[in-house]
Amino acid sequence: MQLNREALTRAYRQMKLIREFEERLHEEIQTGEIAGFTHLYCGQEAVAVGVCEHLSERDKIVSTHRGHGHCLAKGCDVTGMMKEIWGSQEGLCNGKGGSMHIADIDKGMLGANGIVGAGAPIAVGAALSNKIDGPDENGRLAVSIAFSGDGACNQGTTFEAMNLAVVTKAPAIFVFENNHYSEHTGDAYAVGTAQDIASRAEAFGMKVWRADGTDFFSVYDTFGEVLEFVRTPGNGPAAVEFDTERFFGHFEGDPQRYRGEGELDRLRATRDCLRKFREKVTGAKLLTDDDLDTVDADALQAIEQAVADSRAAARPQPENVLENVYISY
Amino acid sequence: MAKMMYRDAIRGTIFQEMQRDPRVVVLGEDVVGGMGTAGGPEAIGGIWSTSTGLYDAFGPDRVIDTPISESAIMGAAGGLALAGKRPVAEIMFADFIGVCMDQLWNQIAKFRYMFGGKSVCPAVIRMPCGAGYNAAAQHSQMISQFVTSMPGLKVVMPATPADACGLLRQAIRDDDPVVFLEHKFLYAMTGEVPDDPDFVIPFGHARLARAGEDVTIVASGMMVGYAETAADDLAQDGVGCDVIDLRTTSPLDEEAILDSVEATGRLVIVDEAPPRCSLATDIAALVAGKAFASLKAPIEMVTAPHTPVPFARELEGAYLPSPAKVAAAVRKTLEYR
Numbered sequence A: 001m002q003l004n005r006e007a008l009t010r011a012y013r014q015m016k017l018i019r020e021f022e023e024r025l026h027e028e029i030q031t032g033e034i035a036g037f038t039h040l041y042c043g044q045e046a047v048a049v050g051v052c053e054h055l056s057e058r059d060k061i062v063s064t065h066r067g068h069g070h071c072l073a074k075g076c077d078v079t080g081m082m083k084e085i086w087g088s089q090e091g092l093c094n095g096k097g098g099s100m101h102i103a104d105i106d107k108g109m110l111g112a113n114g115i116v117g118a119g120a121p122i123a124v125g126a127a128l129s130n131k132i133d134g135p136d137e138n139g140r141l142a143v144s145i146a147f148s149g150d151g152a153c154n155q156g157t158t159f160e161a162m163n164l165a166v167v168t169k170a171p172a173i174f175v176f177e178n179n180h181y182s183e184h185t186g187d188a189y190a191v192g193t194a195q196d197i198a199s200r201a202e203a204f205g206m207k208v209w210r211a212d213g214t215d216f217f218s219v220y221d222t223f224g225e226v227l228e229f230v231r232t233p234g235n236g237p238a239a240v241e242f243d244t245e246r247f248f249g250h251f252e253g254d255p256q257r258y259r260g261e262g263e264l265d266r267l268r269a270t271r272d273c274l275r276k277f278r279e280k281v282t283g284a285k286l287l288t289d290d291d292l293d294t295v296d297a298d299a300l301q302a303i304e305q306a307v308a309d310s311r312a313a314a315r316p317q318p319e320n321v322l323e324n325v326y327i328s329y
Numbered sequence B: 001m002a003k004m005m006y007r008d009a010i011r012g013t014i015f016q017e018m019q020r021d022p023r024v025v026v027l028g029e030d031v032v033g034g035m036g037t038a039g040g041p042e043a044i045g046g047i048w049s050t051s052t053g054l055y056d057a058f059g060p061d062r063v064i065d066t067p068i069s070e071s072a073i074m075g076a077a078g079g080l081a082l083a084g085k086r087p088v089a090e091i092m093f094a095d096f097i098g099v100c101m102d103q104l105w106n107q108i109a110k111f112r113y114m115f116g117g118k119s120v121c122p123a124v125i126r127m128p129c130g131a132g133y134n135a136a137a138q139h140s141q142m143i144s145q146f147v148t149s150m151p152g153l154k155v156v157m158p159a160t161p162a163d164a165c166g167l168l169r170q171a172i173r174d175d176d177p178v179v180f181l182e183h184k185f186l187y188a189m190t191g192e193v194p195d196d197p198d199f200v201i202p203f204g205h206a207r208l209a210r211a212g213e214d215v216t217i218v219a220s221g222m223m224v225g226y227a228e229t230a231a232d233d234l235a236q237d238g239v240g241c242d243v244i245d246l247r248t249t250s251p252l253d254e255e256a257i258l259d260s261v262e263a264t265g266r267l268v269i270v271d272e273a274p275p276r277c278s279l280a281t282d283i284a285a286l287v288a289g290k291a292f293a294s295l296k297a298p299i300e301m302v303t304a305p306h307t308p309v310p311f312a313r314e315l316e317g318a319y320l321p322s323p324a325k326v327a328a329a330v331r332k333t334l335e336y337r
């Protein structure tokens, strides 16, 4: 735990912001005000934040249908995101994309994605671009990261992307978030390699890591090692599998009958990254409960504001449908 | 007759055909729902409720829950069919055709022709399709234009529960590969469905959903309901419309379209897909070529714009055709000259 007070506070705030963002959406969606499919990231915050806290804007990420956490962790504007989910013209994508297509290219966030498995080759392409651009003055490469789920790891596109990255030595990192479900199906059934996704990446010729995705420090430290390896010119890609949990349904409205008795309560009690973080840093006297409570209040306030702004934000007009299909035509 | 939802007509028909013919098998993502979980198989039973109960009735060899692997689903459907089975594969959203186009287009559709007529590939590919749920650009598309353009495939677009039943049964019993486009927005539609376990609707025969003398409206899938609503509104003003529900876009019932246009002289085509190289342009070309002399006004097309499907409610509303847009197009053809 080599993080100072400031870095710890920042990491906690990012995780808390994601948690509040998602918990609030969970409530708002029940009222019917928000349209479309929404997949919440609650439970997995330590992965997005433990990874993205290491990155700069030069580094790129490609996300999934469950993208809010990755977007926030990579620095997307919280209000711009909320407005997008509300379908506002002022949203990050002018209301064209919604929850599943949030992107902010300037921030190195190359898009959430509605197609499972589509992200990995895109991340490899961005990594090949990083390789062409070459190392910085310190001899380090920018990297590109593909976030994928345990479901996405069964797509041919994911396999092809891994092999392409290996043979081209692209500075790509495959981050597998194994939350043990793809929609309503368990990884015990769908992932043939004994629920071990990292071994697949290993078989493609990559160096791999595995860590507890519900512990920020485990994610942060492990990813630091992964990054050290991939930033080194000539090493090529790597993969890391994080064992994590999703606290809500696959999408909002999922009856979750596939869960075991008391499963969600047990996960919230024993596998909550925010709770674990608080216990660790207060136990080690790095931050106090008061410090963290202040961050909690601050994150909650940011979400309140984002929701209020989204409700008041300008709606798109019918003629906006035709905009941005092309740059010129 | 029994009153039921479109989704239940689909599930019930698959169930009956699986009972009738041991070669019928089902495969797709989450078609069982709950595999490998504490809740166990059938905990959910398919996200569209179109496969609920099949696993319990027919077991894992014939109801195959697949990982998220559309290329493998599509290809396996082709292989099952070549090997003598009658697969009913589900691609959860028609948009995911992008992931598995090769197995459909270069493989399943072409086997028979490439093999000199020596193979039979009776695969049914069910694809829930269409907009209306604010599900944005990758979960809302109408893909009829792609699959209709592929030689070797038959393409079905049922607009009612009864048609979903009769056309699906025909699709399963048909020896050619069939793409079965179920509109997601129609799943909750209720209607009378014949009880006859051999009720089939032959392909290539359109249905006259409304009869009238002034204008022909051609539609398919969810657009049929829009055309009917428009026709009913126009009838109040004394305007009579033929509403032709294509039922299948390949084969296409050219005769039904041409006969109607020859009688009315005016044509409105309603198509949920974007306007270029689409069913709408296909039918317009047919009529311009074969019923030119009957036309009293330019052909009107009510389609989506040449854009992806947008997310926000206002934008998706502007994107989709609507009964009001159909009615306006009908009035426009009547006002001509």
Ligand SMILES: Cc1ncc(C[n+]2csc(CCOP(=O)(O)OP(=O)(O)O)c2C)c(N)n1
Binding pocket: A064, A065, A066, A114, A115, A116, A117, A148, A149, A150, A151, A152, A153, A179, A181, A182, A183, A250, B029, B068, B070, B092, B096, B099
């Ligand atoms: C190509 C494709 N197939 C299927 C789907 C439907 N779908 C959306 S998310 C999902 C499950 C993804 O599971 P996983 O990769 O584990 O991600 P998680 O939902 O757990 O974050 C499925 C099947 C899709 N969006 N795209």
Ligand SMILES: [Mg+2]
Binding pocket: A149, A150, A151, A177, A178, A179, A180, A181, A182, A183
């Ligand atoms: Mg998962």
